[in-house]
Amino acid sequence: MQIQLTVNGQQHSVDAEPGTPLLWILRDQLDLTGTKFGCGVASCGACTVHLNGTPVRSCSTPIESVAGGEIVTIEGVNDAVAAAVQAAWRERDVVQCGYCQSGQIMSAIGLLRQNQAPSDEDIDGFMSGNACRCATYVRIKDAIKLAAQKLEA
Amino acid sequence: MNMEISRRQFLQATASGAAALVIGLNIRGALAAGSEATVFNPFVRIDNEGVVTVIVKHFEMGQGTTTGLTTLVAEELDADWDGIRTEFAPSDNEKYKNLLFGAQGTGGSTAIANSFMQYRQAGAAARDLLVRAAARQWGIDPARISVDGGVISAGERKAGFGEFVQLASSLEPNPEPALKPASEFKLIGKRRLPRKDSRAKTDGTATFAMDVKLPGMVYAVILRSPRFGGALNSFEASGAKQVPDFIGAQTLPNRAGVAVFGKHTWTAFKAREAIRAEWDFSQAEMRSSEALFKAHQELAATPQFQARKALSTEQAQALLSDTERTIEAEFSFPFLAHAPMEPLCCVIEPTDRGVTLHDGCQFPAIAHGAVAQVLGLKPEQVEINTLYAGGSFGRRATPTADYQVEAAMAFALLGKRIPVKLVWSREDDIRGGYYRPMAVHRARIGLDQAGKIQVWDHRIAGKSIMKGTSFEEVSVHDGVDHTLVEGVADTLYQLPNLAVGVADFHSPVPVLWWRSVGHTHTAFTMESLLDMIAHETNQDPVAMRLSLLDPSDNRQRRLAGVIQAVRDRSGWQAGQRRGFACHFSFNTYVAAVADVTVEDDRVHVDKLYLAVDCGVAVNPDVISAQMEGGAGFALGAILRNEVTLKEGVVVQSNFPDYAPLRMADMPRIEVSIVPSGEAPSGVGEPAVPPTGPAVTNAIFAVTGRRITQLPITRSGFKLV
Numbered sequence: 001m002q003i004q005l006t007v008n009g010q011q012h013s014v015d016a017e018p019g020t021p022l023l024w025i026l027r028d029q030l031d032l033t034g035t036k037f038g039c040g041v042a043s044c045g046a047c048t049v050h051l052n053g054t055p056v057r058s059c060s061t062p063i064e065s066v067a068g069g070e071i072v073t074i075e076g077v078n079d080a081v082a083a084a085v086q087a088a089w090r091e092r093d094v095v096q097c098g099y100c101q102s103g104q105i106m107s108a109i110g111l112l113r114q115n116q117a118p119s120d121e122d123i124d125g126f127m128s129g130n131a132c133r134c135a136t137y138v139r140i141k142d143a144i145k146l147a148a149q150k151l152e153a
Numbered sequence: 154m155n156m157e158i159s160r161r162q163f164l165q166a167t168a169s170g171a172a173a174l175v176i177g178l179n180i181r182g183a184l185a186a187g188s189e190a191t192v193f194n195p196f197v198r199i200d201n202e203g204v205v206t207v208i209v210k211h212f213e214m215g216q217g218t219t220t221g222l223t224t225l226v227a228e229e230l231d232a233d234w235d236g237i238r239t240e241f242a243p244s245d246n247e248k249y250k251n252l253l254f255g256a257q258g259t260g261g262s263t264a265i266a267n268s269f270m271q272y273r274q275a276g277a278a279a280r281d282l283l284v285r286a287a288a289r290q291w292g293i294d295p296a297r298i299s300v301d302g303g304v305i306s307a308g309e310r311k312a313g314f315g316e317f318v319q320l321a322s323s324l325e326p327n328p329e330p331a332l333k334p335a336s337e338f339k340l341i342g343k344r345r346l347p348r349k350d351s352r353a354k355t356d357g358t359a360t361f362a363m364d365v366k367l368p369g370m371v372y373a374v375i376l377r378s379p380r381f382g383g384a385l386n387s388f389e390a391s392g393a394k395q396v397p398d399f400i401g402a403q404t405l406p407n408r409a410g411v412a413v414f415g416k417h418t419w420t421a422f423k424a425r426e427a428i429r430a431e432w433d434f435s436q437a438e439m440r441s442s443e444a445l446f447k448a449h450q451e452l453a454a455t456p457q458f459q460a461r462k463a464l465s466t467e468q469a470q471a472l473l474s475d476t477e478r479t480i481e482a483e484f485s486f487p488f489l490a491h492a493p494m495e496p497l498c499c500v501i502e503p504t505d506r507g508v509t510l511h512d513g514c515q516f517p518a519i520a521h522g523a524v525a526q527v528l529g530l531k532p533e534q535v536e537i538n539t540l541y542a543g544g545s546f547g548r549r550a551t552p553t554a555d556y557q558v559e560a561a562m563a564f565a566l567l568g569k570r571i572p573v574k575l576v577w578s579r580e581d582d583i584r585g586g587y588y589r590p591m592a593v594h595r596a597r598i599g600l601d602q603a604g605k606i607q608v609w610d611h612r613i614a615g616k617s618i619m620k621g622t623s624f625e626e627v628s629v630h631d632g633v634d635h636t637l638v639e640g641v642a643d644t645l646y647q648l649p650n651l652a653v654g655v656a657d658f659h660s661p662v663p664v665l666w667w668r669s670v671g672h673t674h675t676a677f678t679m680e681s682l683l684d685m686i687a688h689e690t691n692q693d694p695v696a697m698r699l700s701l702l703d704p705s706d707n708r709q710r711r712l713a714g715v716i717q718a719v720r721d722r723s724g725w726q727a728g729q730r731r732g733f734a735c736h737f738s739f740n741t742y743v744a745a746v747a748d749v750t751v752e753d754d755r756v757h758v759d760k761l762y763l764a765v766d767c768g769v770a771v772n773p774d775v776i777s778a779q780m781e782g783g784a785g786f787a788l789g790a791i792l793r794n795e796v797t798l799k800e801g802v803v804v805q806s807n808f809p810d811y812a813p814l815r816m817a818d819m820p821r822i823e824v825s826i827v828p829s830g831e832a833p834s835g836v837g838e839p840a841v842p843p844t845g846p847a848v849t850n851a852i853f854a855v856t857g858r859r860i861t862q863l864p865i866t867r868s869g870f871k872l873v
Contacts, residue, residue, distance in 0.1 A: 017397055024419040028372075033364035034357020036543070037418070038494050039579040043808035046494060074357035089355045093347060093774060096215030096782055098354030099361060099494040099543025124817035131808060133494045133544050134215045135785020137819035139778070 003067045007032065008076025016063045023047045023058040026073060034074035034102045038131070045130030048103035048110075049073045055110035057129070074102040081112050081151060088147035096134035104130050108144050117148055191322040193282060195248040196275035197226055198240075203303065203315030205232045205279075207272075210242040210249035210257065211264040212515055214493070214545040215782070216837040217775035218264045219349045222272050224771055225265075228340045229276030229333060232314075233303030239349050244517040244537035256518035260550050260666070262739035262835020265771055269833050270332075277330035279321075283314055286321035335830065341771050348775070350541065362540050363576070365500045365511045370572040371400060373563040374421040374581075376411040376428055380801035381586055382437035382661025384408040385430060392427030399424040403566045405559070412563040418576050434801070438661045442591075442797040446485055449593035449658055452614035453483075456654025458632035460642035469597075469610035469652035476599030476607050480685055483595045484861045486674040487795035488588035489667055490811060495543020497556045497577040497585075501564040507534025508564070510557060513542025515550035519623075523554035527561035528569065546668040546786065551587060552622035555663075583811045584803040588796055589667035590615040591658070592637075594678040599650075604690030606701075608650035613637055615674075616658045618666055632657075636666065640675030640842065645709050645737050646683075646701040662798075668786055669841040672738040676842030677791070677849075677863070680734035684850040685859065693727035694850070695720050698735065711766050712737050714827050715744040718764035722825045732851025736842040740834035742766040742827075743780070745847035747820075751855045755873040756865065758788060758820040758848055763840060765824065768831040776836045777824040783840025784822060789814030791845035792872040793864045818872060 003014050007030060014025050021040075026032040026049070035058055038046030042057035049058045050072040085108050095101050104127070111118055111126040118126070123141050132140070190200035198206040207226045211218040219239045227237050242249040242257075249257045252267040280300060287305045288295035297307045305312050340346060353359035378384065388411045390402045398416035402424070405412055411430060415421030440448075456466050473479060499512035507530045514520050517537050525535045542549055560575035567573060577585065592615035599608040617634035619625050628635050633642075633655050642653045667673060683701075687694040698716055702709040716735050723746040725731065735744035746762040763780045770776055793812055797804045805811040849860040852870065860868040 020419055024417060027364075028366070028417040028419070031366060032357075033360075033366070036361075036494070037363060037496065039808045040422075041579070041807050041809065044494070044579075044813070086355050090347065090351045093351055093778065095348065095351055095354040096217070096778060097213075097494060097542065097544040098215065098350060098359050101354050102357050105355060127816045131494070131813040131815060133492055133546070133786070133789075133813055135782045135789070135814055135819065136778070137785065137814075137816045138781050138822055141816065141819075 001064070003063055005066055005069060005071060007071045008073060014063070018062065018064050020063045021059050022049070022061040022063050022066055022071070025063050026058060032073050032075055036099055036102060038100065042129070043131070044100065045107060046100045046103040048106040048130065050077065050106060050110065053113070055107050074106060077106065077109060081109050084147040084150040085109050085112065085143070088143040088150060092139045092143040092146060094136050094139040094143050096136055100130065100132045104132065104140055108140070108147065111144065112148060112151065116151065118144060191318050193279040193321070194275045194326070196272055197230070197279045199279065199314050199318050201315045201318055203313035203318070204236060204238060205230065205303070205314065206238045206240050208242045209239050211251070211259040211268070212241065212513060212539050212542055213350060214513070214515070214542040214549070216264070216779060217348065217772060218259070220346070220775055221265050221772055222268050223349055224340050224346060225268060225272035226276035228338060229273045230280045231300035231302065234340065234346060236303060241539035244521045244535070246518050250518070258516035258518050258550065260515065260547065262741070262837045262839065265833045266740065266835060269771070273332055274330060277332050278326050281327045281330045282321040282324050283317050285324055286317035287312065290317060290320060335769070341769065342773065344773050346772060346774065359541050361495050361543050362500060362511055362513045363495050363498050363543065365540070365574065367500065367502055367572040370500065370574055371567060372415050372418045372421045373560070373573050373575050374413050374425050374578070375405070375559055375575070376413060376425050376430055377581070377585070378410065378432050378437065380432070380434055380437040380439065381663065383432040383434050384436070385410060386433050388428055388430040390428050392429070393424035396420060396424040396427060402428055405562050407562070412566055414563070414567065421576070422578060436661065437801055438798065439801040441799050442487070445591060445660070445798065446593065449485070449591060449614040450483070452656035452658055453593050453595045453612040456612050456656050458655040460633045460638040460653035460655055461651060464650055464652040466610060466612065466652050466654035469608055469650060472608040472650055473597055473599045473610060477602050478600045480598045480600065480682070480689055481596070482682060482685065482861055483593065484674070484678045484681065486592040486677070486863050487797065488591050488662065489790055489794055490583050490588055490796050491546040491548035491667055492582060492811060492813065493542070493544030493546060493548055496579055496582050497548070498575055499557055499560050500572060500574045501560050502572040503570055504536070509536045509538055511538045511540060512557060513545070513549060514539045515542065515545055516554070519550070519552065520554045520557040523558050524561045527558055528565060547666040548587060551665060552624060555587065579808065580806045583796065583805050583807060586663040587665040588662065589673055590618060590664040592674045594674065596678070596682055598682065598686065600686070600690065604692065606648055606686065609648050610652050611641055612654040612656070613641065614656040614658055616660060616662070616664045618664050618670070620657070636671040638675065639671040640736065640738060641679060644679060645712050646698070647703055648701070668783070669738060669838040672736060672838070672842040676734070676736040676738070677846045680736065680843060680846035681849065681859070681861070684846070684853065688853070694733045695725055696727065708737065712742045715742045715764040715766050718825050718827050719744040719746050719762050722764060722823065723762040730851070730854040732847045732849065732854055734843040734846035734850055736839070738839045738842050741836060741839040743839045743843050745784070745843040747847040747851040749848060749851040749855060751852060754870050756792070756852060756870050757873050758818070760821045760823070761844065761847070762823050763825070764827060765836065765839070766827040766829050767836050767839070768829050768833040770826050770829070771833055773826055776826055779836040780824045780840045781822050783838065784844040785814050785819055787841040787844035788818065788848065791848065791863050791865060792818070793866055795864055795867070
């Protein structure tokens with residue numbers, strides 16, 4: 001079936017079977033490989049993208065459910081919150097292997113859009129679906145707080 | 154392993170590069186004269202714009218090697234940090250071998266240790282050429298020239314590297330360029346030097362093997378035996394034919410499974426679900442975990458091999474019968490999966506000469522030969538394009554090149570003309586074997602009346618990682634696989650009458666090094682036992698360990714150094730309800746103090762203090778990151794990870810039931826780096842071994858309950 005969707009501001013018409021996860025359309029058809037495959041069951045968050053401004057796990061989002069929706073991936077995210085988060089990630093040198101970090105960043109942006117001054121508990125809760133096997137959590141938490149400070153300034 | 158890298162070895166390693174410079178060959182073998190970039194040596198290329206590229210011979214799985222090796226070159230070259238670029242080395246065992254392995258590969262926390270002199274000398278040699286070229290061009294004495302931040306200057310005259318690249322490439326390189334004394338380091342040891350891979354990994358542009366897409370590429374997944382050691386009898390794919398864009402399915406030539414091909418990753422996964430296969434389990438592992446543990450326990454009762462010549466298990470038993478008091482314990486450890494965030498994958502692309510393997514390749518020396526062999530190619534027909542690896546923890550390096558061989562077989566099945574991408578799912582990964590070996594330790598320790606250790610009878614049972622592989626010759630001696638006993642048989646503690654008996658467990662379940670290898674279970678056992686002895690004899694665990702170390706021995710002195718550092722930093726005092734552990738591994742010393750909260754059976758790790766001595770601290774921030782990450786990796790494992798078998802079939806399948814450590818589980822961590830002028834040693838692995846026992850010793854201090862079975866859930870605790 002043909003499905004219309006908007007990704008990073010661009011309209012696309014993709015041909016896909018119903019039930020195909022958005023993740024694989026982004027990666028294999030639209031060549032947006034910044035969004036990662038980690039588990040396929042919405043358990044690690046590496047595939048996190050924004051659907052109409054909210055973080056979702058693209059590996060478990062059927063393509064037909066996003067028809068007409070606005071999708072933003074790590075390649076296209078570019079508002080002030082995103083800039084602050086990415087700058088904070090670099091200042092704190094959060095990354096190690098880096099494979100989960102697109103998803104971590106997309107979730108962190110989602111958190112800071114709804115909560116400008118998250119507490120440790122807020123961060124623990126909101127980020128609980130994003131796994132990092134390198135265990136960069138200490139720095140992710142620091143970077144989210146730093147990004148919040150940057151946005152407040 | 155010999156950690157000294159001599160000047161002579163350096164010259165051997167760089168001789169081909171020096172020749173390349175003299176005859177003006179660039180990295181691809183084309184004439185460099187008039188071309189855009191000049192190869193100064195195998196590790197440094199500088200273009201006419203002055204852009205420096207460091208050729209990184211170790212792969213990057215997150216441990217910071219691109220940053221580390223670049224620091225070494227930039228330090229001696231006096232290059233501009235922000236402008237310097239990195240590139241992964243091609244597969245070339247001569248030029249890019251790990252000087253400690255004698256073959257190209259990354260592992261054992263060796264990247265900085267074996268590159269420290271080599272990459273500094275490469276940077277110094279390039280700098281020397283540029284300075285001499287500038288002196289000649291400006292008609293002045295080289296001694297008047299200084300270099301700083303990528304700018305060459307003499308008095309008022311200033312120019313970038315690019316100005317002199319062409320002339321420099323015509324000069325004879327100095328085989329023994331002078332290196333900076335440590336007092337002149339500007340980058341080595343600098344607290345904050347931004348990682349080279351930070352930008353690409355925060356904007357989605359970093360390329361992993363999973364991201365490679367080539368024109369006409371086909372996606373392959375493998376339907377593997379549900380039991381280790383099973384072989385394919387037959388399969389039926391009519392269901393898969395209903396899946397759109399399914400291409401076909403074929404039996405792997407080694408009968409290890411069915412290769413399923415699709416036009417997209419998702420198609421291949423869906424088609425695989427629809428295939429029915431019949432397996433021959435006559436050679437397969439059919440037991441459940443309980444039976445496997447029991448077999449280990451029986452083996453530990455009757456060791457086959459002795460890891461220490463001075464005293465045998467029998468002799469230790471005889472001595473034990475004369476001691477006043479004994480402490481006895483058994484520890485058991487489950488299989489563990491590595492579960493790197495990026496599931497295993499690689500791409501094989503046909504080229505004019507043969508093939509290119511696109512891979513987050515940890516051991517090019519092994520993968521290169523294995524792919525050539527499967528495809529019937531000569532080694533020179535295989536190239537490897539090394540990409541960022543989404544974690545490894547050891548998994549991407551196997552003695553069998555397991556997943557690269559699968560990809561090569563799949564590529565061959567399609568006629569060797571179409572690019573093939575092999576993709577593992579998370580389920581494939583968790584159920585795919587190559588686990589940290591299951592292990593059982595038993596120890597009986599004899600004490601005198603004063604509580605002093607008199608004799609230590611230690612037995613270890615586990616499957617050997619190295620036997621039957623190309624690593625057997627270097628790692629197995631007198632029947633003992635060193636990776637099963639490291640951390641016990643070579644303990645730095647002064648333990649009188651220590652005997653270490655070993656028994657090999659046999660099973661078709663494939664096992665592998667897992668971040669810190671044998672130390673994953675040996676450190677836990679040793680540090681738990683020492684804690685038990687301290688408790689039984691009313692000694693402070695920290696003071697007791699210090700009393701077992703002789704400061705006149707340099708290694709024991711350094712272990713004592715990190716013990717004292719973490720004691721002081723954490724404010725450790727005798728009688729507090731906290732946990733302590735320390736360990737020496739990969740030539741690095743780490744000590745840990747853990748603070749935990751336990752309510753009923755629910756454990757939370759609140760804070761970890763870690764002190765590390767890894768010799769010269771090249772990148773302190775990367776070292777801290779590896780301490781934090783290593784500790785987190787260990788915590789996830791000891792707190793709740795295990796791979797179990799039920800009648801041979803792996804019970805767990807994905808992150809819901811092989812649950813990774815998550816944000817709320819992560820303690821606060823303070824890292825102290827003990828200043829040292831010794832040769833740099835590894836940091837990727839050494840934080841793992843002491844973290845687990847520090848935490849379980851803390852649980853004991855709080856609850857009085859000793860954890861001897863991992864994960865802690867087997868000992869009746871839960872993580873919150």
